[in-house]
Amino acid sequence: MNKSRIFELLDAKHQRQLPTQQAIVDEALCDNKLTTQWLCHAVSSSINVQELAVVLVIAYRQKLDVYTELLQMWPIKEQASAQELNILTNMLMQSPLDAETAEVDAIANVWKSLVQQQSYECLMQGKVTLHLSRLHQTLADRLVEYAQSRLDPVELYGKTTSREKVSDIRDNEQFIGDILSDNMLVSVSQRLMCMHNLAQLPFAEPPVFYRYRDGQQYKWHCDFIVPSTEEIRQELSFFxxxxxxxxLNLTDNFKGGETSFKKWQIDVSAKVGQLIQFFSIENGQLDPNSVHAGLPVHEGEKWVCTLWFRDKPYWLRSSIWAY
Incomplete structure (x- = not known):
């Protein structure tokens, strides 16, 4: 885990020792590195609209590369109305940051595009829901390129530990992203996966990127966690x-590799930008009918990014903006 200044602030919040908003703003104004970390964290995790506005203004004022990267990569383009601009202005006036009118005007459109929930095209509804996100081919290719050099053998929740290599169930490779990464590309991908339901963003685990090559698969399994050891039970109690x-499908130029749901009799083929969504719980109970598999790839490479959502907020996705 990247023990960044954001991590320190989140830990301080957990200990009920979070600095004031004024102190955080003053520190960021003097530290471009903190602002970079903060903007990436806010994009990947925050649904606090004032926090996003404040850090966008600071990043714009400091002319940070990460702000330019956000403008270039974020695929949702919105135009703030006069009413929304007025709301943003008043919101910033109530913050400890003294934002100039030109700065508010400059960040208004990107701020709106980050905080306004989107109506993604729905391709299928039911036990399995398919939406077409705004992730385009260029972004997908960049994510694959970024993850490719960071791959490790995949690990699972096993019978004896929460991190266990179980090659008879799956044999592909993975890259576990860092929630506190200062990489805007990874931050953008996570927010895009939740823009049609922003309320779920704070409940997401770190993103995991998977590569499946010819013959590789993930056999029948459920995504819920079986409390088989004391270590896992303690983790479930906390998280x-x-x-x-x-x-999220990042590639579709391969054969095979469908996501198959045995009990629901559904097979889903990949499409770049497609979001495959389903629940592992029904009526508050673990649902064994959610059993599914990533069928073997026959040709090409299958790449996906997965977010798992817990029933408690994930503490590393918490806002550093004190209320």
């Missing part, structure tokens, strides 16, 4: 149970 899954 909560996995209740939902979102899978």
């Amino acid at each position: 909560g149970q996995r209740i939902a899954t979102t899978v």
Whole structure:
């Protein structure tokens, strides 16, 4: 884990020792590195609209590369109305940051595009829901390129530990992203996966990127966590149970590799930008009918990014903006 200044602030919040908003703003104004970390964290995790406005203004004022990267990569383009601009202005006036009119005007459109929930095209509804996100081919290719050099053998929740290599169930490779990464590309991907339901963002685990090559697969399994050891039971007590899954397709130029749901009799083929979503819990109970598999790839490479959602907020996705 990247023990960044954001981590220190989140830990301070957990200990009920979070600095004031004024102190955080003053520190960021003097520290471009903190602002970079903060903007990436806010994009990947925050649904606090004032926090996003404040850090966007600071990043714009400091002319940070990460702000330019956000403008270039974020695929949702919105135009702030006069009423929304007035709301943003008043919101910033109530913050400890003294934002100039030109700065408010400059960040208004990107701020709106980050905080306004989107109506993604729905391709299928039911036990499995399919939406078409705004992730385009260029962003997908960049994510694959970024993850490719960071791959490790995949690990699972096993019978004896929460991190266990179980090659008879799956044999592909993975890259576990860092929630506190200062990489805007990874931050953008996570927010895009939740823009149609922003309320779920604070409940997401770190993103996991998977590569499946010819013959590789993930055999029948459920995504909920079985409390089989004391270590896993303690983790569930702190983080909560996995209740939902979102899978983002990053490639579709391969054969095979469908996401198959045995009990629901559904097979989903990949489409770049497609979100595959389903629940592992029904009526508050673990749902064995959610059993699914990533069928073997026959040709090409299958790439996906997965977010699992817990029934408790994930503490590293908490806002550093004190109320």
